[in-house]
Amino acid sequence: MRFTLDKNIDYLPADELENLQVDLLKKHLRYTLANSPFYKDKFSEKDIASISKLSDLSKFTKTSKKDLADCNSDFLSISKRDVVEYVTTSGTTGKPVSIALSKNDLDRLAYNEARSLEIADFTADDTVQITTTLDKCFMAGMAYYLGLTKIGAAVIRAGQGTPEFHWEMIKQINPTALIAVPSFLQKLGANSSSIQHQITKALCIGEPLRNADFSDNQLTKNIAEHWHLDLRSTYASTEMATAFTECQEKQGGHLLPELIILEILDVNGNEVADGELGEVTVTPLGIEAMPLVRFQTGDLARKHSKTCACGRITPRLGPIEGRLAQMIKLKGTTIYPTQIEEVLHLHPTASPYLIEIDQDENGLDSVSIILPETCTEAESNSLLIDLQAKLRVKPNLKISSISAIQKLLFRGNSRKPKKIIDNRNA
């Protein structure tokens, strides 16, 4: 398989697109059946032959994060000698799960990110400072690097660092764009003082920029207070190895139809209606080393199939509104930690914070927000009022030292800060 940029696919009529995806899906399933020890008993050539439309995929078995963790080596579908890279992803139990890539998977990753960057209007004229790491076995950093090189942009592999370090690099090399986590952009903007720069845009990862209706969320508003940037959201995960990225319309991330099949499923595993919330379930196409079929991400979002104002006919994926496993039933009301975080972002002094979810002796959920001792009483009272207004239920507030919070944020040698402590299945 060769990956050459062909953007025409984004503008294909729906039926042609479906035919094309059905063909790619069958090819992917045939490869998987022939090579994956995990899938060989899960379906047959007959099942594949019976597929005539995308919804026929629903007859196939789903794959959970637990499957990938428990039977990790059964997913390897090439010889070890053909593995060119191992990356890791956070498993369900905190122990990282390794994902192998073939040379072709790496080429596919570069192609995927190049497509994503083009949708986000990054060009060969851009000089892009990467403010996330290429180390710690993260897939993402390498995807950005390879994608940027593929579109001919210039890369500055700065990696994680203090705002001071990043401003030093900005002064020295003069980038036009950043790749960053939104909350870091807020911090960087707040530290800019009066440094001259030509940065006009950022590709944002790890945290959503919009609300479910595509209006800017609080984090995006906070960033806008510090500097004027064209912010584009991109959503991906190590397992899916494919990005959903916003075009200039900022109405969800565009699906790359040659690389992934997307289903949004309800709790019973049935596809929800267009625009309804459900679990993002993906079948990444053309993966060689560890192909997956109907992988359940645990992320909750909506699919929007109406043609985008940008002209692309490809469906769009709305912002991640929560994680299935983190659903909280608080005093009869269903909430997700993301909703709590959205309120916390209204109160920048309530940082760093932690959200702790417990189950009481009656099996009922309880939620505590741990705030730093630097947060004033007035501020925490005001936060509580906002929480009650937005969620209709009130979590507990607790106070802790910043160092204790920092330590918990990176508990268990975590590579990413984990702001949510869910003790319910511990």
Add this chain to the structure above:
Amino acid sequence: MRFTLDKNIDYLPADELENLQVDLLKKHLRYTLANSPFYKDKFSEKDIASISKLSDLSKFTKTSKKDLADCNSDFLSISKRDVVEYVTTSGTTGKPVSIALSKNDLDRLAYNEARSLEIADFTADDTVQITTTLDKCFMAGMAYYLGLTKIGAAVIRAGQGTPEFHWEMIKQINPTALIAVPSFLQKLGANSSSIQHQITKALCIGEPLRNADFSDNQLTKNIAEHWHLDLRSTYASTEMATAFTECQEKQGGHLLPELIILEILDVNGNEVADGELGEVTVTPLGIEAMPLVRFQTGDLARKHSKTCACGRITPRLGPIEGRLAQMIKLKGTTIYPTQIEEVLHLHPTASPYLIEIDQDENGLDSVSIILPETCTEAESNSLLIDLQAKLRVKPNLKISSISAIQKLLFRGNSRKPKKIIDNRNA
């Protein structure tokens, strides 16, 4: 220019090799003359035409680190749009200097590292954990990554981290080899406890493994106390973008003749005899974005031109014995900080340390070694005896807290620990 592995070049008779290098050199100089603002007044087409043997290069002007820092943008020989990456290198004044790369330069870097890895006997069957960073705009990390991928080895981009983190990754992914700084290998080995692994070799960078006579130095002996590894040294720098790597004979790093011209010069700029100490001066061939001619690295080493026992006819570069700028005249004796470090490695409890060089009111050099307060008096007395025996002169010993030493090691936002404080030209 296409980079495809052709190892036959290592076995060419000396005269054929020289002819081939002369051709590549002329091509490089013609490109540089036509495209580099810095070099356009430095030489002419006539100078290039007059070259018939490698030693004719001596008529060309040399390029210093100061030139590269002071006239940085004058070295850019392609349009900014064709730059695909900016890396940085530590300048003379501590302020990093940026080096631009074209797509072709990146391909050349991958080719260079693939050649280097093959000389070090790394193969497609290896799974290699990189324990140095791919961030902070270092060129090296990306060179390893691209080279490993090119030879078909599997890469684990672990990056910098604690020994505990690296052992976790080793347990999980089971690598066969490491890329590491030797002193980190010592630390990692000391932390291994009884963890099962299949690591048999390491490519070592940043610090030499051998003495000038190719016997193992103290650091290599220290590593051997903890674990049995086939250690291969590789020497390179961001400016030269080319590695000198040891084969199984461990008698210096082999020159890659299609990628670099090496001169070893005395203080007057004349080439020294084979096996004599002098300044490593390089002309990296085929570089597009920032071509250099006779770049003075400041590193001191010896060239060995006798055919290697491995069969390769290519010359070898001995271990770095010091830096020109760090030459110390102590009580009439010439020494280099590397010689002091060699003695310090005999005393592992004298770590972390700093070497401070000053000039007294009479313009004479003085040297102090700053040791941590955890180092006992008995240990520091024993160190002093060893220093006197090896150097024939005695530096001063000072005591400081570990935290103060750590702070000084990374002074001025340095990306690498700087163990030598030279106050003479400050």
